[in-house]
Amino acid sequence: MRIFITGATGYIGRVVVEQAIAEGHSVRGLSGGDEGDPRLNTLGATPVRGELASVDLLSTESAAADAVFHLGFIHDFTRDFSEILQIDKTAVDALSEPLRGTDIQLVITSGTAAVTPDAAGGETTEESPLSEVSLDATAWSRSDTRYERATTACASARFACRRTSTAGAAATSYRC
Numbered sequence: 001m002r003i004f005i006t007g008a009t010g011y012i013g014r015v016v017v018e019q020a021i022a023e024g025h026s027v028r029g030l031s032g033g034d035e036g037d038p039r040l041n042t043l044g045a046t047p048v049r050g051e052l053a054s055v056d057l058l059s060t061e062s063a064a065a066d067a068v069f070h071l072g073f074i075h076d077f078t079r080d081f082s083e084i085l086q087i088d089k090t091a092v093d094a095l096s097e098p099l100r101g102t103d104i105q106l107v108i109t110s111g112t113a114a115v116t117p118d119a120a121g122g123e124t125t126e127e128s129p130l131s132e133v134s135l136d137a138t139a140w141s142r143s144d145t146r147y148e149r150a151t152t153a154c155a156s157a158r159f160a161c162r163r164t165s166t167a168g169a170a171a172t173s174y175r176c
Contacts, residue, residue, distance in 0.1 A: 003020050
């Protein structure tokens with residue numbers, strides 16, 4: 001299976017790449033810089049130089065894949081957060097449009113970094129309240145519309161959204 005992964009050099013993405021390669025899949029991973037290429041090569045994946053704003057590249061890679069994982073996100077919180085969300089939304093559109101009318105699966109993840117930690121030390125989930133201090137909670141809650149947009153764009157495609165906690169990324173199993 002040919003798999004394209006955004007965020008392939010990230011904490012969760014590396015695990016997905018490793019498991020996909022171990023299962024015999026061919027993986028192409030979005031690489032934003034000189035550090036990402038050798039990292040992906042070492043894992044056995046093919047680096048694809050670009051960024052989440054490279055919409056033509058994302059569409060081309062998505063169209064050529066048998067499965068697409070959108071695990072990337074801009075974690076530069078010195079930038080305007082609404083701009084980051086707009087780039088992500090545009091990336092989802094670019095990845096999902098070529099999949100319209102196909103059986104190709106698009107998997108999108110969303111983290112739990114913007115939620116308030118459990119006071120008792122328990123796990124945070126999608127039901128956890130949004131943090132008032134770490135990020136603009138209003139903007140963050142609007143980001144869930146990206147999944148609705150992808151679901152609409154891929155009306156006849158296989159679509160999955162998974163929320164993840166980075167604390168358990170290394171132990172998380174992704175089946176292709």
